[in-house]
Amino acid sequence: MSKDRKQIEEQMDRFFWLTLRMVIRGISILSLVIVFGLIFMLAEDHISEMWNNFTHSIEVKSQPLKQYEKSETREVVNGIHQETGLAYGVGFSTVKKVCLSCHSSALITQNKATAEGWDQMLTWMQKTQGLPALGKDRKVIVDYLSKNYGPVDTGRRPNLPVEEIEWYVLELE
Ligand code: HEC
Known part of the structure; x- marks a missing residue:
């Protein structure tokens, strides 16, 4: 084996291991992201509830007397x-x-x-x-x-929710 060829082989070797290490690193980062994503998806309700409780307790502490700020909801x-x-x-x-x-x-x-x-x-x-x-x-x-x-x-009643009405056939005898 000539000296040149040996050098080339060594370089290819190094290149191979470098690439492999990068790929492995990439895969592990990706799987970490996926695992955290899954955990978050599964526990999302739980996490947001914890977050709400946390922020809620701050709100209530800072404004203990104002009843309208205790349980603010935005449901419309x-x-x-x-x-x-x-x-x-x-x-x-x-x-x-x-x-x-x-x-x-x-x-x-x-x-x-x-x-x-x-x-x-x-x-x-x-x-x-x-x-x-x-x-x-x-x-x-x-x-x-x-x-x-x-x-x-505003005396008008709101529109009827047409999709929610259960229609039935009127039977006249
Ligand atoms: C300081 C306390 C207080 C605040 C603040 C207040 N009200 Fe009143 N309001 C009253 C009281 C007391 C009555 C009489 C309740 C009764 O007759 O049972 C009343 C009655 C009313 C009535 C009924 C009047 C009628 O002739 O039937 C309306 C409408 C009304 N309030 C609107 C408002 C609006 C709009 C606001 C915000 C700008 C407001 N109130 C803020 C104390 C308040």
Whole structure:
């Protein structure tokens, strides 16, 4: 065997082992990713629950007195925020913060009024029921109320959920 050939063979040898090591490293990283991915997929609910509990406990600790922040949920069905029963739209969070500290949303949702009417209702509540001054929130609140609980528009019932209706044949005898 000539010296050159031996050198070439040695180099190929080195190249082979280097490649093999890279491949093995690649495979092990990939399988680590897959294993963690699988674990996360399987335990996702559990992990997010733990995370929620964790963040939730921080929230509750920092705001112990504000009932509306204790169990905040964002579930909205047909435009209605499920936890509060209020229409979900511009101004929602302000109304939730300001208006639900004394009474439930039912007093709001069962009423319908124009912006003027709502404004008068707020004035009445300030004069007689201890509602504090609202500053620039007042306009946000009146806009929200007249838009979502105005005299015409929101008297409409929501569209029927056509897919959920169980149709049946009416039998006339
Ligand atoms: C400081 C406490 C307090 C706050 C804050 C408050 N209210 Fe009231 N509200 C009352 C009280 C007390 C009543 C009377 C309840 C009753 O008659 O049983 C009332 C009654 C109402 C009624 C019924 C009025 C009627 O004529 O039937 C509406 C509507 C209403 N509130 C809307 C709101 C809105 C909108 C907000 C937010 C801007 C708000 N309230 C914030 C105390 C409050």
